[in-house]
Amino acid sequence: MIHFVGAGPGAPDLITLRGHRLLCEADVIIYAGSLVNPALLDAAKEGCAIHNSACMTLEEVLAVMEQAEREQKTTVRLHTGDPCLYGAIQEQMDALRQKGIPYAVTPGVSSFCAAAAALPAEYTLPGVSQTVILTRMAGRTPVPEREEIAGLAAHGASMAIFLSAGMLPELSERLIAGGYSPDSPAAIVYKASWPDEIVCRCTVGTLVQAAQEKGITKTALILAGGFLKEPYRRSRLYDPGFSHAFRPASSTEDTP
C-alpha cells in the first residue's frame, strides 16, 4: 500500500496525527527533499528505507514503490504542505492505478494556510474578499494563458502565489497590469512555520525591494489583496442580529 502524505509546511508538529502514524509505521519513505523538513524523518522506525525524491525521476520513484509492494511493505510518499497543490501526485496515482497498486492520500496543512497563520491574517474578510486565488507565475513549467496573473489579479480577490519568489519584478508588474495599484498591500512569507521563518509586509510595488532586503529568493509565498490591510465588515456568523441554524438572533443589531 502506498500512502501519499502531506507533511505540512515545515514545523514537524504541523503534520496530521494520521500522517505521523503512517510515518512511524512505514517500511519505506520517499520524501520530497527540496522542501520537506528532514526533522519529520525522525519518526521513521529502525530499518525504514528512506529515499529523497529531489534527486529521482518519476520512473525511479515508481520503481521503489513497486519493489516495496512486491515485498508487501508499506510506503509513505511524503509531500510538502498538502499533496494536492503542485505535488505532481496525479501522475503517480495514475501509474499506480495502472499497475494495480493500492494507494490513499492523507492531506496536510498547505503553506498558504501556514502563511496566513504567520502574518496572522484571514483571506476571507467580509466586504473585502470571499475568494482565494492559489496560483503561480509561469516559469519553466507553463501556466495556461487564461490564468495569467494580470487576469487573475483583475478579480481583486485574495491571492496566494506559489513558486514565484524568483520572479518578483515580473510578478509585481503583472499584478499592477491586472489592476492593483503599486501601494496595494502585499506580503512575502518565507519558510512559514520553520525556525527561520520571515514575514515581510510590503506593497505590490515594493515586492522586489522587500525580498532583496531580506535576501529571499525561494521557498516563499507572495500574498496580495485587500485582506492584508483594508477595513472590513464584521462577520454575520457571530452577529447578535443574525440568526442561523445553530443560533436565533438575540438582538436587532446588524452588521455595521
Ligand code: SAH
Ligand atoms: N504542496 C505545497 C506546495 C508545493 S510548491 C503546499 O501545499 O504548500 C512549492 C512552493 O510552495 C514554494 O515555492 C513556495 O512558494 C511554497 N511553500 C512551500 N512551503 C512553504 C513555506 N513553509 N513557507 C512559504 N512558502 C512555502
